[in-house]
Amino acid sequence: MSSVLQRRQQLLGDATLFYEDPIQIVKGDGVLLYDEKGKQYIDMYNNVPCVGHANPVVVEAMAKQMSTLNVHSRYLHEGILNYAERLLGLHHADLENIIFACTGTEASEIALMTARIATRGRGIICTDATYHGNSSEVIKMAIAASLGEPANAEFRAIPFPQKYRPLQQGLDEEALCELYLDKIRQAIADFEGNKIPFAGMFVCSIFANEGLPDIPGSFMAKATDIVHAAGGLMIADEVQAGFCRSGDFWGYETTGFKPDIVCMGKPMGNGLPLSAVAASADHVASFRKATRYFNTFASSPLQAAVGMAVLDEIQNRDLLRQSAAVGAYMRNALKRIQADHPSMGDVRGCGLFTGIEWVTEDNQADREGAIAVTNKLKEKGFLLSNAGILKNVIKVRPPLVFEKKHADQFLEAFKEIVKDG
Amino acid sequence: MSSVLQRRQQLLGDATLFYEDPIQIVKGDGVLLYDEKGKQYIDMYNNVPCVGHANPVVVEAMAKQMSTLNVHSRYLHEGILNYAERLLGLHHADLENIIFACTGTEASEIALMTARIATRGRGIICTDATYHGNSSEVIKMAIAASLGEPANAEFRAIPFPQKYRPLQQGLDEEALCELYLDKIRQAIADFEGNKIPFAGMFVCSIFANEGLPDIPGSFMAKATDIVHAAGGLMIADEVQAGFCRSGDFWGYETTGFKPDIVCMGKPMGNGLPLSAVAASADHVASFRKATRYFNTFASSPLQAAVGMAVLDEIQNRDLLRQSAAVGAYMRNALKRIQADHPSMGDVRGCGLFTGIEWVTEDNQADREGAIAVTNKLKEKGFLLSNAGILKNVIKVRPPLVFEKKHADQFLEAFKEIVKDG
Numbered sequence: 001m002s003s004v005l006q007r008r009q010q011l012l013g014d015a016t017l018f019y020e021d022p023i024q025i026v027k028g029d030g031v032l033l034y035d036e037k038g039k040q041y042i043d044m045y046n047n048v049p050c051v052g053h054a055n056p057v058v059v060e061a062m063a064k065q066m067s068t069l070n071v072h073s074r075y076l077h078e079g080i081l082n083y084a085e086r087l088l089g090l091h092h093a094d095l096e097n098i099i100f101a102c103t104g105t106e107a108s109e110i111a112l113m114t115a116r117i118a119t120r121g122r123g124i125i126c127t128d129a130t131y132h133g134n135s136s137e138v139i140k141m142a143i144a145a146s147l148g149e150p151a152n153a154e155f156r157a158i159p160f161p162q163k164y165r166p167l168q169q170g171l172d173e174e175a176l177c178e179l180y181l182d183k184i185r186q187a188i189a190d191f192e193g194n195k196i197p198f199a200g201m202f203v204c205s206i207f208a209n210e211g212l213p214d215i216p217g218s219f220m221a222k223a224t225d226i227v228h229a230a231g232g233l234m235i236a237d238e239v240q241a242g243f244c245r246s247g248d249f250w251g252y253e254t255t256g257f258k259p260d261i262v263c264m265g266k267p268m269g270n271g272l273p274l275s276a277v278a279a280s281a282d283h284v285a286s287f288r289k290a291t292r293y294f295n296t297f298a299s300s301p302l303q304a305a306v307g308m309a310v311l312d313e314i315q316n317r318d319l320l321r322q323s324a325a326v327g328a329y330m331r332n333a334l335k336r337i338q339a340d341h342p343s344m345g346d347v348r349g350c351g352l353f354t355g356i357e358w359v360t361e362d363n364q365a366d367r368e369g370a371i372a373v374t375n376k377l378k379e380k381g382f383l384l385s386n387a388g389i390l391k392n393v394i395k396v397r398p399p400l401v402f403e404k405k406h407a408d409q410f411l412e413a414f415k416e417i418v419k420d421g
Numbered sequence: 422m423s424s425v426l427q428r429r430q431q432l433l434g435d436a437t438l439f440y441e442d443p444i445q446i447v448k449g450d451g452v453l454l455y456d457e458k459g460k461q462y463i464d465m466y467n468n469v470p471c472v473g474h475a476n477p478v479v480v481e482a483m484a485k486q487m488s489t490l491n492v493h494s495r496y497l498h499e500g501i502l503n504y505a506e507r508l509l510g511l512h513h514a515d516l517e518n519i520i521f522a523c524t525g526t527e528a529s530e531i532a533l534m535t536a537r538i539a540t541r542g543r544g545i546i547c548t549d550a551t552y553h554g555n556s557s558e559v560i561k562m563a564i565a566a567s568l569g570e571p572a573n574a575e576f577r578a579i580p581f582p583q584k585y586r587p588l589q590q591g592l593d594e595e596a597l598c599e600l601y602l603d604k605i606r607q608a609i610a611d612f613e614g615n616k617i618p619f620a621g622m623f624v625c626s627i628f629a630n631e632g633l634p635d636i637p638g639s640f641m642a643k644a645t646d647i648v649h650a651a652g653g654l655m656i657a658d659e660v661q662a663g664f665c666r667s668g669d670f671w672g673y674e675t676t677g678f679k680p681d682i683v684c685m686g687k688p689m690g691n692g693l694p695l696s697a698v699a700a701s702a703d704h705v706a707s708f709r710k711a712t713r714y715f716n717t718f719a720s721s722p723l724q725a726a727v728g729m730a731v732l733d734e735i736q737n738r739d740l741l742r743q744s745a746a747v748g749a750y751m752r753n754a755l756k757r758i759q760a761d762h763p764s765m766g767d768v769r770g771c772g773l774f775t776g777i778e779w780v781t782e783d784n785q786a787d788r789e790g791a792i793a794v795t796n797k798l799k800e801k802g803f804l805l806s807n808a809g810i811l812k813n814v815i816k817v818r819p820p821l822v823f824e825k826k827h828a829d830q831f832l833e834a835f836k837e838i839v840k841d842g
Contacts, residue, residue, distance in 0.1 A: 002497070004497045004499060004502070005497060007499075007502050008497060008502055011502050011505040011506055011509065011518060011519060012501075012502075012505060012518060012519060012520070012521075012705075012720070013518045013520075013702060013705040013706050013708075013709045014706060014709050014710065015494065015520075015709060015714075015715075015720070016494075016495055016713055016714075016715050017495050017496075017497070018495040018496060022495075022496065022497050023496055023497065024496065024497035024498065024499075025490060025492055025496040025497070025498060026489075026490060026498070027489055027490050028489070028490045028491070028492060033490075033492070046492060046493070048492075048493065048717060048718075049491070049492065053490065053491070053492070054487065054488045054489060054490065054491075056488065058487070059484055059487045059488045062483065062484065062487055063480055063483065063484040063487075066475065066479070066480045066483055066484075066692070067475045067477065067480045068447075068448055068449070068475060069446060069447060069448050069449045069454075069474065069475065070449070070470070070474070070475075070692040071446055071449060071454070071467060071469075071470065071474070071692070072467070072469065073436065073437075074437055074438050074439040074443075075438075075439060075443065075444055075445065075446040076423070076425045076426060076429060076438070076443050076444065076445035076446070077445065077446060077447070078425060078428075078445075080433075081425070081428050081429055081432050081433075084432040084433060085432055088432065097432060097433060097434045098432060098433060099433070099434075099436075100433075101524075102523045102524050102694040102718070103522075103523050103524065103527065103694075103716065103717065103718060104717065105527065105716075106524065106526065106527070106556075109555075109556045109557060112557065113557065134530075134712065134714055134715070134716070135527075135530045135556045135557070135558065136530060136533065136534065136556070136557065136558035136559075137556065137557035137558055138557075139712075265717075266717060271487070271491040271492070271718070271721065271723060272693075272694075272718075272723075273523040273524075273693075273694035273718040273719075281434065284433075284434040285434050285435060287434075288434045288435050288436060289435070291555065291560075292437055293436075293437075293555055294436075294437050294555070295524065295526075295555070296469060296524065296525065296686075296687060297469075297523070297524060297692070297693075297694040298694075299433070299436070300692065302692060302693075
């Protein structure tokens, strides 16, 4: 064991790490990362530094604001208002107000509370392979997911929609969609039967942790209608899905629905802790009135300045278009490779977010195979990870500044690995 | 209403603000803040920018790290290890491991989970005027506090200890201490009677939100013994109390006890979201094993670099000594003023944290009086706030770089205000 790893265990305990043989990263630049020996990696995992590691525009904005002012939000400051206005301008018009926080977990907490306060309900539908954060309340969704049955009376995990391993084989898309929608209807009926007033449905707009499945096209819009008809609100977790990741600015545009509450996080601050929740003015008003919510580090001039710089970079470097174009280019190339390699069971995704489902010869999930590929790619200088309920999905989620030339280098290395078996 | 305030309400809703007539702050420098018209204020409220607003050493460290690398903690990095080691070196020896997070709420969540996992208990004792954060679970302590009776089976709020308005008049310190300790014993017995296994006691080491009361000297050490004897853990919230605030490095040194779990937050990153929990290696191990806790923005090279710079500044500028000395100087001067002004019911505190309890002629809490003084001080260029269960405590909590000369300016203004009534 390396001395750094040993020291880490002595100080932090057994904190989670990537790779069988963990790597030490000391420097970043755009999509590139470097270890302590100077070895270069192309980063194909990190969505947080969306406009690139060590982005100079972000660093400049951060340093400038930090040397001017950074203070809590109980004084007035125009920076956070300009940022809030710009963010809301990127959303559909019914999202009128913003609540800022620092982490995705905090955004999930706010979204849960907002939905419950607005509906006077408690029951929340999530999926059976989800993760929305790690607080005592938010983690109940992941617990409900992992148990596959009601762990907590107030959360119900339904099977996430997918076409690759559908709940039932041989159905057309419309019929399959109805099957998944029925699971929502059943959960709502179940809440009703248990006298738990319904609050809403909480899902990642593109089901990222579920493994980025292709879903029946009308599922999200119809799910939203069902949730609304039962008096619930639709909560979109855009922490992974948002900020151009999906090829649209928001994942909910890609999957075609209008959420009532949206959580944003990871890429917002390019690494500065920054998250937010957007909702209607009425919903935010009832949340603020009931909670008097205040977050010491949030809505700060620093968050605003850095958040603005990230949006500037996305706009000035045309990263929305690039995410869609480079992502599609890479997926098409991967699909061509797939034709000769049956272990690549499915290649899917949207924008700069691709999942490659690794399978055995009889089409079973091949977790070990997927992990082996990820470790081999790391040796060749490409950082990725594994995802999905069965951990057999290779997760390709590079910074938005990832270009065609990086995709070509990756494809070359990937081809060699699949060729060698 | 100012146009900035109007715009804020349109974008953020009715988010909390200070002062009857809120102020707009545009610039900070050390203990000084400036509004949009160039008016200068001496900041006597903000503990977060502990080494001063726009501190150049912190800005430099932040910019340097951000232009080198900032990435999540699933790769190895020595920065966070050096910072963890240095932080642990400042604590008592039984605190062996650290879990980093971003906000005080997140630290409270981790501490609650750690205590519950380690003890296999659920019941938590808090005080009746507390606040440890705003997540669904952590806020239950504030709810238990505000209701004054069991709101949630798993939380019990006991009366916070104090000598100024004691539970019973006419007792000597020893007897008063026992009276408060009995409340802990009763809560533990009540948990037992309700078959709720006991997990521990969660308190701010100096009872900051309670209004910074003078407490019976042996209370915290004896409370810790009682909690331990019942199989619980003692959780010290040092989010406000720590980092030299109390005149010692940690509040638990000031009030004389050895907590099993410590939460740190606000001043750690001088405004960068940064918090942490320290506990024994065994307790951290059981927490990590049970939760596989991961926090995207925490344990990062950025948090480490900024946290180190803050500790450097504290050490190089001798701010621990300054906090104790300037705080004592100011409290002594305030006590001299108090002799002629009976509305100053009590002057108390530790280090750079002073509470002035404002009272009516018949010694009742004078909330309006305290708020009026705070607003008048704001007009004169001194920013403070109100605290305590009755909101009649003027809270004096400046950045650690607050010096004797600033105290003298404040005392001059304060004298004029109390003279004018």
